[in-house]
Amino acid sequence: MKDHSLRSSKSVFEFYLWGVLVGSIWCSLYISWWLDLAQGIVGLPPLFIWGWFAPFVMVNNAIVTAIVGPALAYVLYPPVKRWGLHWSDRITFIEKS
Amino acid sequence: MSFEYGLYVPGRSIFHRIDPRAKVIWALMVLAFSIYNGNYVMNPIYGGIIYASVLIALISSKPTNFWYRLFGGLSATILFFSLIFWPASAPPGGEPLLTIPVLGWKYTDLALRLALSKAFLVLSPIIAIATIFITSKPGDLFQALVRWKFPYRLAYIPILALRFLPTVIVEIRIITDAQRSRALELEKGSIPSRIRKYVAVFVPLMIRMMKSALELGVALDSKGFGAMKTRTFSRELKWRIYDTLILIMFIALYVITLIVVTRFLAW
Numbered sequence: 001m002k003d004h005s006l007r008s009s010k011s012v013f014e015f016y017l018w019g020v021l022v023g024s025i026w027c028s029l030y031i032s033w034w035l036d037l038a039q040g041i042v043g044l045p046p047l048f049i050w051g052w053f054a055p056f057v058m059v060n061n062a063i064v065t066a067i068v069g070p071a072l073a074y075v076l077y078p079p080v081k082r083w084g085l086h087w088s089d090r091i092t093f094i095e096k097s
Numbered sequence: 098m099s100f101e102y103g104l105y106v107p108g109r110s111i112f113h114r115i116d117p118r119a120k121v122i123w124a125l126m127v128l129a130f131s132i133y134n135g136n137y138v139m140n141p142i143y144g145g146i147i148y149a150s151v152l153i154a155l156i157s158s159k160p161t162n163f164w165y166r167l168f169g170g171l172s173a174t175i176l177f178f179s180l181i182f183w184p185a186s187a188p189p190g191g192e193p194l195l196t197i198p199v200l201g202w203k204y205t206d207l208a209l210r211l212a213l214s215k216a217f218l219v220l221s222p223i224i225a226i227a228t229i230f231i232t233s234k235p236g237d238l239f240q241a242l243v244r245w246k247f248p249y250r251l252a253y254i255p256i257l258a259l260r261f262l263p264t265v266i267v268e269i270r271i272i273t274d275a276q277r278s279r280a281l282e283l284e285k286g287s288i289p290s291r292i293r294k295y296v297a298v299f300v301p302l303m304i305r306m307m308k309s310a311l312e313l314g315v316a317l318d319s320k321g322f323g324a325m326k327t328r329t330f331s332r333e334l335k336w337r338i339y340d341t342l343i344l345i346m347f348i349a350l351y352v353i354t355l356i357v358v359t360r361f362l363a364w
Contacts, residue, residue, distance in 0.1 A: 040136050041128075043218030045182035052178070067289055071296040076303055085307060 004086070006074045015073070020066045028057035103262045104230040111343070112158045112232040117241040119340040120233060123347055124225040127151055130351045135218030139210050143358045144217030150350060151224040158232045168227070172220055179216035184208035235259045240334050249328045257313075265306065272301050 001018050003011040032054040035044055044053070080086050107113075112120065127147060134143050155164070184204055191205030229238070235256045242252035273283065276297050283294055317323075 041132055043131075043135050043179075043215040045179065045186055045215065047185045048178050048182040051182075063289075064292065067292045068296060068299065071293065072299055072303070075296070075300045079304060080307070083307070083311070085311075 004073065005077050006070055012070065015070060016066065019069060020062050024058050024061035024065065027061055028054045031057060103235060103259050104227075105234055106158065106160045106164075106231050108159050108232070110158045110232065112154055112228060114339075115343055116334055116336050116340045117229065117233040117237045118244065118334070118336065119344055120229045121241060122344060123154075124222065124229055126344075126347060126351065127225040128222040130355070131218045131221045134355075135214045138355070138359060139214045140358055140362075141210055141213035141217065142362060143355055144214045144221070146354045146358070147221045147351065148217045148224075150347070151221050151228065155224055155228050155231070158228060160231050164227070164231065168224055171223070175219050176213075176216045179212045179219070180209075183212035183215055187211050230259070237334060240330050243328060243330075244334065250323050253322075261306075264309070265302070268302055268305055269298065272298050272305075 001011070001014040003014070006012055006015060032049050035042055035049045035053065036046055039046065039049075077086075081089070084090070127150075131144070131147055134140060134147065152168075155168070184202070187205065187208035188211075191207035193203045193205050194209060195204035196202070197204075233241075238259075239249075239252055239256040242256075243249045277283070281294060281297055283291065283298075285291075286294070
């Protein structure tokens with residue numbers, strides 16, 4: 001996602017693709033994978049992790065991000081950019097010569 | 098629900114008076130014994146004893162009702178899910194205790210042992226770690242981490258998050274009241290529309306928090322935060338014999354009960 005302003009249809013589409021769909025799936029798989037791996041320490045049953053927790057996190061993340069995300073990003077983008085707090089203004093990449 | 102001191106609840110209990118380092122060691126001990134029990138011994142009575150010890154620690158700290166409700170709900174939820182899901186991973190064999198008529202699922206004593214031990218493995222360390230935060234001031238925890246040779250700039254991050262918690266809660270309360278006075282009805286409408294209404298709370302909250310983060314950065318810079326490699330404290334933590342005794346008492350409790358439960362009790 002290159003344009004974070006959510007002021008063009010491409011930006012909105014990319015947000016829903018990466019932020020809502022891929023982001024939610026990735027987040028739930030990543031947490032569940034860790035919970036499964038650390039099962040001896042955490043103590044949650046594998047059936048619960050993959051059968052209940054992973055779909056719950058996925059749906060929960062997707063719903064909240066899909067409803068709140070665009071509205072928040074649309075309103076917050078201009079002041080954040082103006083104050084120089086957007087991540088692209090804080091990080092400089094080292095270019096290989 | 099009042100968080101004017103963050104997670105810390107002021108008091109003069111035994112746990113309030115002991116060194117934060119002793120509390121962290123105690124929580125690690127609870128975690129270690131819970132892992133040992135949950136994975137190797139699988140004795141629900143021993144798991145229950147560890148759980149009871151952390152509950153006593155929590156109750157003796159006299160936290161607010163919020164914590165009782167939170168851990169009561171959490172205990173019920175974890176026990177419920179553990180009893181439902183763990184039997185699927187239980188080892189074969191054992192005495193059948195219950196058979197679900199239509200589905201034909203058998204609930205054996207091994208499944209019950211596994212489910213209860215794993216439930217206590219989840220619950221005990223969570224309550225122990227929460228007790229640390231309830232009974233220790235964020236500044237003392239920060240000092241404990243620094244004393245353990247954590248780089249203080251790194252140790253400051255989680256402590257700062259704890260410090261900001263009450264600020265965020267107060268801000269949410271102020272913004273919600275302000276928006277309500279402008280006729281924003283947060284309690285009415287469908288769930289998606291209610292979530293959307295919260296945008297009117299989140300936007301000013303984010304902007305105010307970003308402003309305070311910027312101000313905090315300036316304040317830290319102006320005080321020379323990070324300029325020196327070591328850091329001094331106006332009120333230094335002191336490890337006393339009292340802290341050692343409390344730790345020895347807990348070790349003795351966990352080791353002796355482990356021996357008694359595994360050697361002399363059938364379950």
